[in-house]
Amino acid sequence: MMKCSSCGSAAVFHDRHKNGSFCKEHFFSSVEGKFSDAVKEFGMVRPGDRVLVSFSGGKDSALALFLLKKLLDSRNDFKLAALLIDEGISGYRDRSIPVAEDFCRSLSVPLYIADLKKAFSRSVDEISKDLDVLSTCTFCGELREHLGFVLSGSMNANKLALGFNQLDYARHLLGFYCFDDASRIASINPIFPPDGLSPVQRILPLCRISQKEVALYVYLKKLRIDPGDCPFQAKLRDSGRSFHHDSARMLYALDAKYGLKSGMLHTFESRVAPAVTARFLSDKSPERRCQGCGSFFKPPEKYFFSPGLLCGQCKGSVGIKETFE
Amino acid sequence: MHVFVRNGTVKGGVCPGKEAVFFEGATIEALLSHLALSPETVLVEKGGEIVPEQSILCEGDEVSILEIISGG
Numbered sequence: 342m343m344k345c346s347s348c349g350s351a352a353v354f355h356d357r358h359k360n361g362s363f364c365k366e367h368f369f370s371s372v373e374g375k376f377s378d379a380v381k382e383f384g385m386v387r388p389g390d391r392v393l394v395s396f397s398g399g400k401d402s403a404l405a406l407f408l409l410k411k412l413l414d415s416r417n418d419f420k421l422a423a424l425l426i427d428e429g430i431s432g433y434r435d436r437s438i439p440v441a442e443d444f445c446r447s448l449s450v451p452l453y454i455a456d457l458k459k460a461f462s463r464s465v466d467e468i469s470k471d472l473d474v475l476s477t478c479t480f481c482g483e484l485r486e487h488l489g490f491v492l493s494g495s496m497n498a499n500k501l502a503l504g505f506n507q508l509d510y511a512r513h514l515l516g517f518y519c520f521d522d523a524s525r526i527a528s529i530n531p532i533f534p535p536d537g538l539s540p541v542q543r544i545l546p547l548c549r550i551s552q553k554e555v556a557l558y559v560y561l562k563k564l565r566i567d568p569g570d571c572p573f574q575a576k577l578r579d580s581g582r583s584f585h586h587d588s589a590r591m592l593y594a595l596d597a598k599y600g601l602k603s604g605m606l607h608t609f610e611s612r613v614a615p616a617v618t619a620r621f622l623s624d625k626s627p628e629r630r631c632q633g634c635g636s637f638f639k640p641p642e643k644y645f646f647s648p649g650l651l652c653g654q655c656k657g658s659v660g661i662k663e664t665f666e
Numbered sequence: 667m668h669v670f671v672r673n674g675t676v677k678g679g680v681c682p683g684k685e686a687v688f689f690e691g692a693t694i695e696a697l698l699s700h701l702a703l704s705p706e707t708v709l710v711e712k713g714g715e716i717v718p719e720q721s722i723l724c725e726g727d728e729v730s731i732l733e734i735i736s737g738g
Contacts (some may be wrong), residue, residue, distance in 0.1 A: 342721070343717065343718050343720060351715065351716065351717075352717070353716045353718065354693070354716075354718055355714070355718035355719070362720075363717060374694060390738055400676070400734075430690075466690050469710050508706075508736070517726050551706065552706060552707075552734060552736060553705070553706050553707075553709070553734065556676050556709060556734040557709055557716065558678055559676075560709060560716070560732075561716065566677065568675075568677045569677075585736075586736075589707075589736065591703070592703075593704040593706045593707065597704075597706070598704065641672075
């Protein structure tokens, strides 16, 4: 039996980069420490902040919400709520929304549910009829990201927390390189945009926590997450054409040998991010700003909506009237 | 070495049935390598408890491999 390096109890996890083993309790402390360190390092949550968690009901956003609630309980100097975007995927969201509602109720965190169809005139089910599965997933992600940002602004939140774990962080960065999307490289910073540029900053509080650590924490804590799988994501996995999955396999191999934090992500944060952020800040193109909330994010394809129209009306049009007080 | 493997997912739990797997080595890591699985993509239970992939296996052990499903 492998033993915890700290207390000698049965180990549940071995960190190959630290060459240390953790029992259940020390594993929880380790994950919570990585979360706290990232929040402090990047100044993600400051006194008076109004933090909205983009919550899908899955393991990553559930852990982000759970740990932010723990932080709130210890500090009590910011506000916290969750936002779930109902994409209109039959057989999926109708099942997962009650689970998400239960989870938020158990944490005493308010949950707001937005209807993607009301914002963009078409549900993801309807969009999928015109697109292949890869385009559907890409488009759904873009629409959810943009809507989350718009709603954060209209709900008077100043931080939008995403449940990106370390792998998600690394593969988005890699994706922007691979697809020559240099304009977005700066946006993958764990906090973005820099202070003072936008009413809402996007934060990634799980950026130091690996996918396996997220899954293990959620499993051992018995956090109730959505047991289902998005049918489009399942199709995409089966299609064999998913950059998301292909890049994950490559990054697992790199991480096992070299570590993501000490290698790729460290280089990005210490060398690349300052340069691309400075370049980003010097680009004043108006199309880089959302017309409604002023955030520094390029809206997705204009085919589906008029950015001005969406952002001007989003508060009423997607069924959310509440705001942080 | 041969062990018995049950498959499942972190979200959905273990599926019914188990299969005998023959492989070279004595650790869960070796078993996962034989099955072409990355340790980062699964949790492994032995005797009802999660164990690290460096754990030693014995002949005839039964393990559950729970796949971590990530988004699209």
